[in-house]
Amino acid sequence: MxxxxxxxxxxxxxxxxxxxxxxxxxxxxxxxxxxxxxxxxxxxxxxxxxxxxxxxxxxxxxxxxxxxxxxxxxQGLLTTEDISSIRGKYNMSQSDLCLLLGWGKKTITRYEGHQIQDAAHDTILRKLSEDPEWFLVLLELAKDSIPAVSYAKYREAAARLFEQERDRYLRKAIFAQYARFHDKLEYNGNVRLSLDKVVDVIRYFSNAPQVVKLYKVKLMKLLWYSDALSFKRRGYAITGLIYQALPMGAVPIAHDSIIDLYGVEYDEIELGDGTGYFFKKSKSAEYQYLSQEDREILDEIIRIFGSCTKDAIIDIMHKEQAYLETAPRAVISFTYAKGLSIQ
Ligand SMILES: [Zn+2]
Structure with a gap:
């Protein structure tokens, strides 16, 4: 030995x-x-x-x-440490986890010790680890049997995991939509897509007091003008978003997903002609992904367009060379940013 x-x-x-x-x-x-x-x-x-x-x-x-x-x-089963770290993810006690899963109250204690879990219980624990949304469903069902303080603690841990999980998938899905443009730098303005920057730019606008009535269509125009002005001034855009020429002007690819990124906050408001997305002030006013130069460009955009109505910006956008020379629904090339109406 x-x-x-x-x-x-x-x-x-x-x-x-x-x-x-x-x-x-x-x-x-x-x-x-x-x-x-x-x-x-x-x-x-x-x-x-x-x-x-x-x-x-x-x-x-x-x-x-x-x-x-x-x-x-x-045997491909979770180890005692795996099981206790799944519990740790949700900040949960052994007995409450048993309660949540409807198991005998000593079951988890035994699984974190000498007793080998059966395959069905192993599968359930794995699913719980990967699926905070399911955890939240189970937690709601067990709500009355768990002390309120513990319930709140578990709920917060699971909600945070759920957000992170969701954001990870969402980001992957957005990058997948951008993958086919990988070699077309004239489309994303010489920079690769940075969703961290996208989130910061949106928050920068929604937190600015001079930006009034920030609904989705207006936000999309502000994003395009920011990237186009950046390209005109410096030869590269801020975010790396790629824009299509739609009837209401430039709209970034994956726009529906972009507004759901973690950190972007909006209210859905019922308007006469459908749902409006109103972008609210965010909890944090830190913009760690934006450089000083980025912010100067955004400030200029806010100065010019902050108080404009949606229709006024659409009108201005419709007169831009970039829009006039791009076929409907086609991708707008950043090469037109040289002729941009603003400096
Ligand atoms: Zn001895």
């Missing part, structure tokens, strides 16, 4: 029943568990007098868990 010395200390030796210096060693144990050969790290005492390895109660307990974790890994 290959072993590693961890420490040496004077203690009562349970092997020779005398007090002397005893070594603590770690090694890789082999065992057959439920018909499967497993190898796992274990810890023992070594009596140099009796030349014998032995374990005390604590060591035997943790060696047993180590063996069962090795078995769990081999």
């Amino acid at each position: 290959s072993r590693k010395l961890l420490n040496r200390k004077k203690m009562f030796c349970l092997s020779c029943m005398e007090e002397h210096e005893v070594e603590t060693v770690s090694c890789i144990d082999k065992n057959i568990f439920k018909g499967i050969l497993v190898e796992y790290p274990a810890e023992y005492y070594y009596c140099s007098k009796a030349k014998e390895y032995y374990g005390d109660e604590n060591q035997m307990r943790s060696n047993d868990i180590s063996m069962k974790d090795a078995y769990r890994r081999k």
Whole structure:
């Protein structure tokens, strides 16, 4: 057995029943568990007098868990640590997690110890880990059985995970829509799409007191003018968004998804001709992804268009060379930004 010395200390030796210096060693144990050969790290005492390895109660307990974790890994099951970290994601106690899942109240405690979970319970725990939305559904069902303070704590943890999860998928979906333009730098204004910048720019506009009635159509025009002015001044855009010529002017590809990015906040308002999206002030007024120059460009856009109505901006946009020379629904090239009506 290959072993590693961890420490040496004077203690009562349970092997020779005398007090002397005893070594603590770690090694890789082999065992057959439920018909499967497993190898796992274990810890023992070594009596140099009796030349014998032995374990005390604590060591035997943790060696047993180590063996069962090795078995769990081999069988593709969650380990004790995996299970406790799933619980940790939701900041949840062992007994409340049992309650949430409708399991006996000691079940999770046992699974984080010596008892191997069955495959069905393993699947449920994995699903719970990957699906905070489902966690929230279960939490609502268990609401009356959980103390209010704990409920609020679990809800907050799950809601945060859900937001992050959702945002990750949303970002992937947006980048997928942009992938086919990968080699067309004249379309995104010489910069790759940065959704962090997009979110910051939208928040910058919605937080500016001079920007009135910021609904979606107006916001889309402000985005295009910002990128176009940036390109005209510096040779590159701010966000990397790609715009199409639609009847109401320039609109970025994936516009429906962009407004749902984490950090962008709006109210849906019923208007006569459909739903309006009104962009609200955001909780934070930090714009870590915008440079000073970016902000100067945005300030100029706010100065020119902040108080304009949607229809006024559409009118101005319709007269831009970039719009006039682009076929309906086609992508607007940034090369036209040189002829932009603003400086
Ligand atoms: Zn001894």
